[in-house]
Amino acid sequence: MEPVIEVRDLRRDYVTSKGLLRRKTQTVRAVDGVSFTVERGEIFGMLGQNGAGKTTTIKMLITLLAPTSGVCRVLGCDTFGQEKQIRPRINFIFGGEMGVYRRLSARDNLKYFGNLYGVPPRLRDERIEEILRLVDLEEAADRLAETYSKGMLQRLQIARGLINDPEIVFMDEPTVGLDPLGAHMLRDIIRRLRDAGKTVLLTTHYLPEAEELCDRMVILNRGKIAASGTPAQIRGAEETMEDAYLRLIREVEV
Template sequence: MEQVICVEDLKREFVSKKGLLRREKKVVKAVDGISFDVKRGEIFGLLGQNGAGKTTTIKMLTTLLAPTSGKCEVLGYKAFGEEKKIRSRINFIFGGEMGVYRRLSARDNLRYFSNLYLIPKKKQDERIDKILELVNLKDRADDLAETYSKGMIQRLQIARGLINDPEILFMDEPTVGLDPVGARMLRDIIRRLKEDGKTVLLTTHNLAEVEELCDRLVIINKGKVIAKGTPQSIKGSYASLEDSYVELVKGVSA
């Protein structure tokens, strides 16, 4: 299978000033030499405790943040240096309620983002209808987003993330704050994206979700990879992936 993400010994440091006179430098190694790859069509999980370096990694992969060093390639191009070749072919969704206009309907939100991506007017209606259908928003497509539930807003965010028909969709905690029904609907959508041939890289703190959805995953802790493989291989002889995860994280923190 074709590799669409390749990360090797990737590092990102942040330097901040501390102390009363802000003369002391503090270096945070947010991502400290991680390596993994993602193949086309996979649902790939990026897991780790708060502050492990997940968002920093996603920002580098989505061309929003420059690495300090290491290899960070997406669709065969350098995420920093060749970002123009990547941007039109990927998209990302961050959990929470940012990224859509609440004073517009779902349809108008999607028209707006279609225009930003320079999607020809002729193609827009067909694509928007198809996406609204996929995320189960067709019935409410013309109501203002401010009247939507949290789950509907989250689905509208996914719709926004699909507007450029991306080959890779990055999702940072897509089911955060959703009730069980809403979260399940979202997982169904993610599975349908895979059936459609898309690659999905997601972060989540929900281990059952990872077990259910992900083909492979990597667990990072303090910027370093502590485990990678299929949910089954990481679970090993533990009763659940969660048990195995807790032991792994405890092991490196001891």
């Protein structure tokens, strides 16, 4: 198997300063020595509480944040310094209603992002029709996004994340704001991506979802890896994934 994501001893600090005359700086370590690899075609899960470092790790992987130290490589390239080689081959979906132009229709949003990803116009338009069908936004495609419900905006985000047919899709809590039907649709999309040989790195709070979808996963706690392995290995003897997760977090906290 070919590793497409390589993270080794990765650290990320956020430094904030306050005060005009007596300037005080505060450093918060969001990711603290995280290491893992993801193979091509895998669905890899990152689980953890709020503030565990999942989003920061994803932002470093999608070239949006510079690591403070450590190795952070995607498709064999450093995410800080070799981002030009990585960006056309990946995409990302963040949970929530952000990340789309509200005063444009879904179709115009997708056309624009298609252009930003350098998708040739004919292929872009064909792909837009296909993706709109996939996320069930076909009928609302020409309505302004500001008239959409929360779930529809989230589905538009998913569509945007697929516009360049990426080799790796990074999903940060993608089911946030989705109703059960929408969440089911997303799980189907993730399976289809796996069948098409794509790699998916997924963060979620919904443990049954992670157990159902992921080939392997890591559990993050306060920026560090608390456990890693297949869902079966992590669950161990516990009855549910939730029991295993709570036990792990308590053990680490103690």
